[in-house]
Amino acid sequence: MSKGKHSGLDFLDACQARVDEELDRCIERSSASNRLQEAMRYSVLGGGKRIRPALCLGAASAVGHTGDNALVPACALELIHAYSLIHDDLPAMDDDDLRRGRPTTHIAFDEATAILAGDALQTLAFSWLTETGSFDAETRLAMVRELARASGHKGMVGGQAIDLESVGQKLTLSQLETMHRHKTGALIEASVILGALSSGSVSDAEQASLTEYAKALGLAFQVQDDLLDIEGDTEIIGKPQGSDMARDKPTYPALLGIEGAREHLDALLNHALNSLRDFGPEADPLRAMANYIVARTH
Amino acid sequence: MSKGKHSGLDFLDACQARVDEELDRCIERSSASNRLQEAMRYSVLGGGKRIRPALCLGAASAVGHTGDNALVPACALELIHAYSLIHDDLPAMDDDDLRRGRPTTHIAFDEATAILAGDALQTLAFSWLTETGSFDAETRLAMVRELARASGHKGMVGGQAIDLESVGQKLTLSQLETMHRHKTGALIEASVILGALSSGSVSDAEQASLTEYAKALGLAFQVQDDLLDIEGDTEIIGKPQGSDMARDKPTYPALLGIEGAREHLDALLNHALNSLRDFGPEADPLRAMANYIVARTH
Numbered sequence: 005m006s007k008g009k010h011s012g013l014d015f016l017d018a019c020q021a022r023v024d025e026e027l028d029r030c031i032e033r034s035s036a037s038n039r040l041q042e043a044m045r046y047s048v049l050g051g052g053k054r055i056r057p058a059l060c061l062g063a064a065s066a067v068g069h070t071g072d073n074a075l076v077p078a079c080a081l082e083l084i085h086a087y088s089l090i091h092d093d094l095p096a097m098d099d100d101d102l103r104r105g106r107p108t109t110h111i112a113f114d115e116a117t118a119i120l121a122g123d124a125l126q127t128l129a130f131s132w133l134t135e136t137g138s139f140d141a142e143t144r145l146a147m148v149r150e151l152a153r154a155s156g157h158k159g160m161v162g163g164q165a166i167d168l169e170s171v172g173q174k175l176t177l178s179q180l181e182t183m184h185r186h187k188t189g190a191l192i193e194a195s196v197i198l199g200a201l202s203s204g205s206v207s208d209a210e211q212a213s214l215t216e217y218a219k220a221l222g223l224a225f226q227v228q229d230d231l232l233d234i235e236g237d238t239e240i241i242g243k244p245q246g247s248d249m250a251r252d253k254p255t256y257p258a259l260l261g262i263e264g265a266r267e268h269l270d271a272l273l274n275h276a277l278n279s280l281r282d283f284g285p286e287a288d289p290l291r292a293m294a295n296y297i298v299a300r301t302h
Numbered sequence: 303m304s305k306g307k308h309s310g311l312d313f314l315d316a317c318q319a320r321v322d323e324e325l326d327r328c329i330e331r332s333s334a335s336n337r338l339q340e341a342m343r344y345s346v347l348g349g350g351k352r353i354r355p356a357l358c359l360g361a362a363s364a365v366g367h368t369g370d371n372a373l374v375p376a377c378a379l380e381l382i383h384a385y386s387l388i389h390d391d392l393p394a395m396d397d398d399d400l401r402r403g404r405p406t407t408h409i410a411f412d413e414a415t416a417i418l419a420g421d422a423l424q425t426l427a428f429s430w431l432t433e434t435g436s437f438d439a440e441t442r443l444a445m446v447r448e449l450a451r452a453s454g455h456k457g458m459v460g461g462q463a464i465d466l467e468s469v470g471q472k473l474t475l476s477q478l479e480t481m482h483r484h485k486t487g488a489l490i491e492a493s494v495i496l497g498a499l500s501s502g503s504v505s506d507a508e509q510a511s512l513t514e515y516a517k518a519l520g521l522a523f524q525v526q527d528d529l530l531d532i533e534g535d536t537e538i539i540g541k542p543q544g545s546d547m548a549r550d551k552p553t554y555p556a557l558l559g560i561e562g563a564r565e566h567l568d569a570l571l572n573h574a575l576n577s578l579r580d581f582g583p584e585a586d587p588l589r590a591m592a593n594y595i596v597a598r599t600h
Contacts (some may be wrong), residue, residue, distance in 0.1 A: 038463075119394060123424065131454055165336075228573060
């Protein structure tokens with residue numbers, strides 16, 4: 005099994021540039037002053053590591069496609085992610101003033117504009133999938149279906165609702181995983197699936213392996229996020245350290261201890277890498293991404 | 303030209319029952335207590351005239367299809383409409399406590415749940431279009447594309463943003479129309495187009511006529527809404543009378559006077575009916591709906 009000759013950070017950097025360019029085209033600058041469009045651009049183009057787009061491009065590469073096709077779903081995934089962050093940050097939700105070291109959208113604009121910008125970014129994700137790039141109708145439809153499945157009340161939004169209800173609750177490890185499988189896992193899984201689908205030729209076996217990789221990676225991402233919340237530095241992670249703990253949100257370190265959480269993270273990384281055992285070097289970007297995600301410092 | 307032998311109210315009643323049944327299937331009752339799903343059901347199944355679904359079914363009928371196919375987009379349209387109402391009613395937006403004579407979603411549940419329920423209903427609309435009924439991929443994709451186009455920042459959400467910015471502003475008739483063409487017109491137009499598309503066989507000429515009908519009807523709907531806001535009764539219209547005027551929102555009666563607004567409404571009705579001149583009695587439901595919309599008392 006190749007451990008991946010790519011550096012995850014190099015791959016991420018290369019993806020970032022391509023994705024940011026596509027996102028810039030996606031929400032055009034408005035000629036007249038258009039507060040809504042400005043808020044959409046502010047939220048989408050204000051940095052962001054573009055992890056989901058990179059996983060999407062990585063999955064396309066794993067099934068042998070390295071062209072620009074996967075940029076279309078990559079962009080749609082980032083639009084969904086950006087909308088969820090805007091709404092998550094709202095006063096009625098997490099009430100965060102800071103995101104990626106900048107004022108959150110409702111602070112930089114206003115609450116009503118932030119709600120609408122989130123709404124419009126969700127719609128744009130589906131528009132983008134139906135109107136951009138060159139795919140046959142079946143492929144486009146499969147991508148829309150997967151993206152909707154991952155982001156709705158049985159996926160990401162459902163996870164956010166569980167998250168809200170679990171503040172101050174004692175969760176079991178299994179309940180915590182259920183929450184994260186929905187809240188962040190579903191979209192990470194969709195990132196990999198959409199990338200593979202965009203190639204127009206993915207076998208059932210490939211799709212199953214990639215899904216397994218994504219499921220493990222989605223949880224690993226969250227464990228690392230929880231560890232960073234305890235160990236990280238505000239300036240680097242862009243939000244106050246310990247903010248999840250302070251809000252009495254259930255976390256992996258709270259359940260497993262810091263060492264236990266680190267071991268869990270290692271096991272998830274191994275599982276993710278092992279899921280790619282039947283792929284050759286074309287899956288190195290995905291391997292590198294897995295290594296990057298568990299080692300990242302912000 | 304047939305003026306339509308149907309009563310709009312009869313047609314609407316018949317549609318309501320079919321649509322409500324479909325919507326009930328669409329958001330299943332959750333076995334465990336699931337606050338998000340409850341809020342979605344509360345918002346979607348709490349009455350509502352189902353005007354958009356009726357226009358969708360009416361348009362399918364106008365192009366010769368009376369089966370259940372059009373129920374799929376009809377339901378998706380109502381999900382989008384329901385999500386927009388939840389978000390519109392939020393404290394940061396219109397801050398309404400009452401909708402259809404019942405507490406609005408953020409009052410009946412809480413603000414965070416209302417935001418998420420709206421988000422999830424939008425997603426569900428797209429899921430529903432991709433997963434339900436029997437359509438070929440091209441037809442499904444065309445419906446998703448039109449629905450996304452109508453509801454995003456260049457359609458409904460864009461109109462809501464203009465609406466927010468125009469409070470306290472003096473608008474010209476043309477600016478007021480631009481706002482309404484986006485805010486309510488785009489989805490009414492999509493209702494008719496999706497109904498026609500769901501038939502699988504609509505000519506360009508039919509689609510152009512139906513679009514013209516929908517454009518005129520969308521504006522007529524808004525003029526009548528503004529008139530009802532002045533003349534209506536809180537108990538009947540389900541929101542306090544004169545609430546738009548009190549908020550200093552621009553309205554047709556404010557611009558044209560009550561008589562002027564009534565004349566404008568008549569002209570729009572005639573234009574809508576005239577757009578259907580090439581259709582036979584199969585377009586009677588659409589004719590009846592137009593007559594109903596300008597005559598409705600709530």
